[in-house]
Amino acid sequence: MAISIRAEDIFHIGNFPITNSVLLAVVAFIVLIVLAIILRSKLKMIPGGIQNIAEAVLDGALGLMDSVLGDRRKSEKYLPVVLTVFLFVLCSNWLGLLPGVGSFIVRTGDGTVPLFRSPAADLNFTLALALIAVTFVNALGIAAIGLKGRLKVFFNFKNPITFFVGILELISEFAKIISFSFRLFGNVFAGEVLLTIMAFLLPYLAPLPFMCLEVFVGFIQAFIFGMLTLVFISMAVSEGHGEESVAVAN
């Protein structure tokens, strides 16, 4: 039994290594695209089957976003980013729990490695998502309140307190990336390790409760990632962001 913090290379396309986590991320990508295409082809005014589920998810997400953003138009505007983050992470996490992931082995130059690995158990996946989320947060913030308004959050020379708060805001942007990526990575990787150890120690039935727990953790982590993205977007697109914390400090 070998537990590697790095995702293992399966093959290379030119200089680009394709790891087992990238492979499962591509599978998650394909699954979501196929579901979206099926949904698109079956869209009707009176919903049925997959459209019912999709509408329930969309309505739930919009309701949740309304409670944070307070405006349905804003919710609809930022829905694609937030919901895609949630769905992609959820799909990746749950695909990582399927039988076969981790047990299909391929021989590579580095020895035998699992063909698939949960994408979130690879820092490249979580870091990429975190970078994209934070980039989107700032881009949407600039689009909503303008570049000047957004920069004012980080560089405010009104008084020493606002300046200091601005520096903290700037540091928190980087902290967001780290917290986003390491939280998801830590949870999913720990789950993988837990499941591997349980399967190694007691192969039958014993891993089942932990599997259920990981299904729940997979959902919760996807939800947290999406919700944090939403909250950061909400803070970034509101005019008074930064000034509230200064007011509190005063």
Next chain:
Amino acid sequence: MSQLFSQLGIDWHLLISQAVNFLLLLIILRLVAYKPLLELLHKRRAKIEEGLMKADEADKRLKEIDQIGKEKIKEAEGSALQILKRTESDAKDLEAKLLAEAKRKEEIAMKNAEAALRAQEEASRRATEEEAAAFVRAAIIKTVELSPSAIDDALISKAIKEARQG
């Protein structure tokens, strides 16, 4: 730093590939799923709102029609009452006319009956007279057969005349 990245397995190639993967997914899902689904939800909401508005309008119209119906029924009841009264008075007129006509016909019939009766009386009186005359004649003939010289026709006529007057 690069050693830490290497130990954690962070590789910019993989970062880019994962980022591209996500961005592609975001674009495709936005075009294929979110946009059409949101449009459909908007369309459905608009349709439901329109339906509710129309239902409200229909409700108002129904109330108006109901009101109009009630007014019409009231009007109809009024006119029916008038017609009934008119019919009643017409019927009374007709009844009076018919009664008068019946009375007139009754009088004519009475007159006719009286005339017929009188004629019948006259006829029967004549017949009785003729029968009586014939009987008297027969009696006289019988008497004459017994004594023909003592009786003549003048006496007979005189006797009849007196009998009629008496």
